[in-house]
Amino acid sequence: MDFALTDEQEMLRATARQFVADVCPPERAKEWDEQHAVPRELFEGMAELGWFSLPFAEEDGGDGGSPLELILIAEELGRASFDIAMCYIGVLIPGLTTFRWGSEAQRVFIREQVMTGRHRLAVAMSEPDTGSDAAALRTQAEDRGDHYLVNGQKAWCTGGGLPDTTIATYVRTGPREPKHGGISLLLVDPKTEGIEIRRTPTLARHILGTNEVFFKDVVVPKENLVGPQDEAWKVMLSNLELEKVIITGGYLGAAQATLDEMLKYSQDRQAFGRPIGTFQSLAHAMADLQTEIDSARLLAYRAAWLLAQGKPCTREGSMAKLKGSETYVNAARLGMQVCAGQGFSTESVMSFRYRESIVATISGGTSQIQRNGIARSMGLRTY
Amino acid sequence: MMELQFGAEVEDFRDEVRTWLAEHLVGEFAEHRGVGGPTDGEAWEVRLAWDRELSAGGWLGLGWPREYGGRGLGLLEEIVFEYEYARSGAPYRATGNALDLLGPMLIAMGSEEQKQRFIPRILAVEELWGQGFSEPGAGSDLASVRTRAELDGDEWVLNGQKVWTTFGMQADWLYVLCRTDPDSTRHKGLSMLLVPTDQPGVEIRPIRSLAGQDEFTEVFFTDARTRADLVVGDVGQGWRTAMGTLGIERGATLLPAQLAYEREMDALLELARERGALTDPMHRRSLLDAWMSVRIMRTTNLRTVAELLQGRTPGAQATTAKLYASTNHQRMGHLAMQIEGAAGQIVADGYGLDVRQRSLLISLAETIYGGASEVQRNIIGEKVLGLPRDPKPL
Numbered sequence: 001m002d003f004a005l006t007d008e009q010e011m012l013r014a015t016a017r018q019f020v021a022d023v024c025p026p027e028r029a030k031e032w033d034e035q036h037a038v039p040r041e042l043f044e045g046m047a048e049l050g051w052f053s054l055p056f057a058e059e060d061g062g063d064g065g066s067p068l069e070l071i072l073i074a075e076e077l078g079r080a081s082f083d084i085a086m087c088y089i090g091v092l093i094p095g096l097t098t099f100r101w102g103s104e105a106q107r108v109f110i111r112e113q114v115m116t117g118r119h120r121l122a123v124a125m126s127e128p129d130t131g132s133d134a135a136a137l138r139t140q141a142e143d144r145g146d147h148y149l150v151n152g153q154k155a156w157c158t159g160g161g162l163p164d165t166t167i168a169t170y171v172r173t174g175p176r177e178p179k180h181g182g183i184s185l186l187l188v189d190p191k192t193e194g195i196e197i198r199r200t201p202t203l204a205r206h207i208l209g210t211n212e213v214f215f216k217d218v219v220v221p222k223e224n225l226v227g228p229q230d231e232a233w234k235v236m237l238s239n240l241e242l243e244k245v246i247i248t249g250g251y252l253g254a255a256q257a258t259l260d261e262m263l264k265y266s267q268d269r270q271a272f273g274r275p276i277g278t279f280q281s282l283a284h285a286m287a288d289l290q291t292e293i294d295s296a297r298l299l300a301y302r303a304a305w306l307l308a309q310g311k312p313c314t315r316e317g318s319m320a321k322l323k324g325s326e327t328y329v330n331a332a333r334l335g336m337q338v339c340a341g342q343g344f345s346t347e348s349v350m351s352f353r354y355r356e357s358i359v360a361t362i363s364g365g366t367s368q369i370q371r372n373g374i375a376r377s378m379g380l381r382t383y
Numbered sequence: 384m385m386e387l388q389f390g391a392e393v394e395d396f397r398d399e400v401r402t403w404l405a406e407h408l409v410g411e412f413a414e415h416r417g418v419g420g421p422t423d424g425e426a427w428e429v430r431l432a433w434d435r436e437l438s439a440g441g442w443l444g445l446g447w448p449r450e451y452g453g454r455g456l457g458l459l460e461e462i463v464f465e466y467e468y469a470r471s472g473a474p475y476r477a478t479g480n481a482l483d484l485l486g487p488m489l490i491a492m493g494s495e496e497q498k499q500r501f502i503p504r505i506l507a508v509e510e511l512w513g514q515g516f517s518e519p520g521a522g523s524d525l526a527s528v529r530t531r532a533e534l535d536g537d538e539w540v541l542n543g544q545k546v547w548t549t550f551g552m553q554a555d556w557l558y559v560l561c562r563t564d565p566d567s568t569r570h571k572g573l574s575m576l577l578v579p580t581d582q583p584g585v586e587i588r589p590i591r592s593l594a595g596q597d598e599f600t601e602v603f604f605t606d607a608r609t610r611a612d613l614v615v616g617d618v619g620q621g622w623r624t625a626m627g628t629l630g631i632e633r634g635a636t637l638l639p640a641q642l643a644y645e646r647e648m649d650a651l652l653e654l655a656r657e658r659g660a661l662t663d664p665m666h667r668r669s670l671l672d673a674w675m676s677v678r679i680m681r682t683t684n685l686r687t688v689a690e691l692l693q694g695r696t697p698g699a700q701a702t703t704a705k706l707y708a709s710t711n712h713q714r715m716g717h718l719a720m721q722i723e724g725a726a727g728q729i730v731a732d733g734y735g736l737d738v739r740q741r742s743l744l745i746s747l748a749e750t751i752y753g754g755a756s757e758v759q760r761n762i763i764g765e766k767v768l769g770l771p772r773d774p775k776p777l
Contacts, residue, residue, distance in 0.1 A: 131725055156725055202728040203740065271524035279773065281757050333717075333747075336593075340751045341522060341547055344599075346591040354593065354747070358720055359728050366724070368663060 012069055016076035029081035030352040033206045038162055046088055047117020061111045067242055067304035071249035078253025082356050083205045085250030090159050090208060093243045094121035094168040101227030101235050122159035124169040124213050132369050135180045141171035150218040158210045161197050173229055180233040185226040194218040204355035241317040242307060247364050248300040248324035255293050255331040258353045262338040282338055289331055296323040315377035322370040325360040332357035393463050400467040403440055408473050417646055419475030422549050423745055424598035430477035434508045444506045451502035462688050469642030481505040481512040485558055488628045492616045513554030515545040515602055523755045526569040532561035532576055537611045539576055541604040551587045551600030554580055560625050563618055573621030577613040594744040595734045641680040641708050648677045651719050660722045669718045676711035699767045706759040709749040716743030
């Protein structure tokens with residue numbers, strides 16, 4: 001076994017670390033979050049570095065980057081903030097999915113617009129009544145010959161309110177039986193008549209922002225269908241593992257930065273005549289946390305390796321996501337305790353970290369859903 | 384909340400409390416059921432009006448001596464009142480700091496003149512109080528306070544900075560732990576001064592907290608003044624006075640807050656039912672743990688009360704109660720967010736938090752103030768278990 005990164009990967013990591021230091025250090029990410037800002041320099045910078053085309057094959061205009069390289073980027077961006085990491089991951093995944101299943105025209109669009117950072121994609125899957133049970137979605141797309149007529153409502157469409165964004169919308173085009181059938185993926189221009197986007201005010205993650213999207217008699221041309229009609233469940237699943245693994249990279253970066261920040265504070269802050277970090281109760285808690293972060297990191301790297309080999313990694317991806325998100329939440333909670341009053345003030349980065357962390361075990365597949373998947377892989381069907 | 388039998392001798396009193404609350408907890412007050420907490424400034428004006436309503440009804444300072452305007456009742460009546468109060472869901476009392484901390488401290492250690500001067504105005508909700516203990520360099524290590532006070536004729540002159548003063552923006556007076564002997568270190572040479580806030584030398588600034596409120600404040604003293612006789616206890620004995628207050632903060636004041644957790648628990652079960660979370664085995668387990676924890680809090684409190692009523696020194700459970708309650712309340716908040724799922728992330732415009740969100744975010748401070756969990760564990764280790772003191776690093 002070889003745990004070393006290649007020289008190229010080390011260089012990529014160093015570049016990403018420098019990018020965060022220059023463009024989006026945690027204090028700036030916090031400001032963007034508080035101001036609900038859309039940081040052009042962030043998206044443009046990531047595009048200039050070629051990150052939006054990195055995982056695509058060289059013949060498709062990419063660099064043939066592996067899942068591990070995507071994790072490395074997500075990890076470094078996550079050190080700024082998890083939301084910053086999602087500014088990358090949230091655009092990358094629907095681009096990869098569309099390219100894989102899309103028509104030639106759609107591939108050209110991805111290559112010329114999305115891979116270059118000129119345009120973004122945002123996913124609309126969840127609905128007010130369907131979160132973890134995604135296949136129960138009800139937004140209807142009626143076949144009207146040369147177009148679909150879409151009616152319904154989406155929730156938690158993250159990034160869907162940003163400019164220059166197309167919404168990759170999962171809709172029902174066929175019957176509900178079998179459960180995962182009858183679903184299709186459409187690329188929808190949010191400026192189309194009949195669409196209303198409402199920003200959802202949330203506790204955190206205000207940079208990318210999340211939205212409700214209302215569809216009322218929205219005309220979507222047939223050529224905007226991605227992949228086969230009624231078979232979008234497998235379209236969605238095709239990048240699910242990769243998404244879980246890269247997201248875990250974001251959790252890891254955020255957790256590690258949270259630990260680094262509390263560690264620094266515990267070394268500087270004096271009480272009872274010594275740095276508080278020298279009290280065993282805090283030192284051991286932080287030692288445990290570093291062990292947890294490394295465990296999550298190894299799970300994520302293993303899943304990335306399996307993906308790169310073209311091997312199945314449903315179980316390993318779920319383990320990485322579960323461990324990564326839970327560790328991130330624990331890190332933020334410990335950070336609040338170590339930084340104490342300083343952390344409780346909104347002037348601190350730690351308060352921002354904590355706000356961001358709360359939803360980690362819920363979004364991108366809840367911890368319960370991950371455990372179901374892992375149990376199923378062990379022959380234990382829980383429902 | 385469960386019905387509790389406190390015995391025949393207090394049945395009439397309980398009925399009196401119940402009847403009064405039923406008649407007075409109406410209108411705007413009833414609309415604010417369950418609102419507020421020891422460090423939660425939500426609906427401040429309504430709660431202040433409610434405190435005045437309580438004052439008019441003679442329900443503040445139940446156990447305080449009659450000569451200062453209290454009711455002179457016993458501990459059992461106080462407990463019955465708190466229990467019925469929590470049961471009714473009445474808003475958390477805005478004047479909690481003076482009623483729960485400063486008042487008992489004055490009654491125990493204040494001069495006769497101080498009692499005459501301050502206690503009736505606390506009971507009339509005419510003067511609000513804030514605590515000036517923590518400093519930027521003195522939190523858990525409170526003995527490191529550096530705020531100085533020097534005598535200048537018949538006045539103390541204060542210079543320094545305090546932090547985390549709860550409801551400082553509303554306070555008319557502060558009780559401030561200061562170093563009055565400039566050559567002293569640690570626990571010696573400290574005094575507890577009572578300082579009016581309405582003067583040029585006192586500047587109070589809000590700290591915006593994670594819970595989106597400004598109930599915590601920083602206090603800056605620049606040649607602030609107070610009368611020489613406004614020292615609680617003896618000059619140089621401020622540590623003893625402060626520890627007496629912290630003992631109260633870690634003990635008696637837990638009761639109303641913890642009884643309020645029972646209401647939170649009921650609401651959490653209701654939420655779990657609505658969200659279909661009762662079929663999730665992990666949520667079921669966590670809900671059971673949470674339910675048991677609030678029952679244990681109640682049992683622990685009642686045990687302490689029973690021991691006090693029997694004139695016995697409370698057992699080890701009184702020392703573990705703060706750590707247990709704060710950590711379990713925090714867990715309960717996280718569980719609520721898990722059960723609520725993504726919807727728990729939605730806030731109203733302008734970072735408007737709902738009751739559950741606010742409760743979770745405020746609970747993060749509960750393991751820090753009034754003695755951080757780490758300090759509590761040291762106290763339990765050393766005082767209850769008789770373990771050696773926390774070792775110094777080699």
